[in-house]
Amino acid sequence: MKLIIVTAPSGSGKTTIVKHLLSTFDNLAFSVSATTRPPRKGEVHGKDYYFMSPEEFREHVKNGDFLEWEEVYENQYYGTLRSEVERLWKEGKHVIFDIDVQGALNLKEAFPDKTLTIFVKPPSTKVLSERLRRRKSESEESLKKRIAKAEFELSFANNFDVVIVNDKLEEAFQKADAVVGKYIGETEKN
Ligand code: ADP
Ligand code: 5GP
Secondary structure, three states: EEEEEOOOOOOOOOHHHHHHHHHOOOOEEOOEEOOOOOOOOHHHHHOOOEEOOOOHHHHHHHHHOOOEEEEOOOEEEEEEEHHHHHHHHHHHOOEEEEOOHHHHHHHHOOHHEEEEEEEOOOOHHHHHHHHHHHHHHOOOOOOOOOHHHHHHHOHHHHOOOEEEEEOOOHHHHHHHHHHHHHHHHHHHOO
8 A cells, every 4th residue: 555645835835736636536535644733624633634722742752653853943843643534444435635845855754665645735835825715724933834844845846756736726726636556557567
């Protein structure tokens, strides 16, 4: 079973692309991360994230339950639970992740031989800010944090196996389908 990691600065469109990939490939399942940030409107516990208190998160860190975890934004922790990945592998699924740049590099290091990393790049930082604003999910402070981190994250694009520029969504979907289909197809022959 393989890992497909989709990473990018916030607002690039990785959640949109991951959802599309999940609807295209039946043998792919989403790794639900743990986070201490509050749920956005419409987000469901256990589906989008395992929402937890900082105390609960710290307990998991202490117990070594995370494959990787990060303080992605100040006082906002995110992590991949080992139990989540094992659960999906038991179901016979390849696992797809939506995680930040540092988490993606750490996870790839843990499973170097069976991981495809995809970096989703916005056409420009201006477009990225516009998309984040239009999503209306963030406070002004949170928007600023995300945009400030984006430049830094963009500088990592070349560390990933594939870069998809998300300008026209349909084209980004097609490229994502092609690379993931090829990777899963290739790996299933092994
Ligand atoms: P991320 O998960 O990387 O933070 P999202 O998938 O939530 O990003 O996308 C950010 C916002 O931009 C969403 O409102 C989404 O609908 C929109 N969006 C995504 N891709 C495109 C695109 N190619 N063109 C225009 N808007 C897009
Ligand atoms: P958001 O708050 O927009 O859902 O996510 C913020 C950032 O945290 C995104 O870059 C997202 O990919 C990242 N993220 C989500 N889950 C994880 C995780 O389990 N580990 C790490 N390292 N980053 C994560």
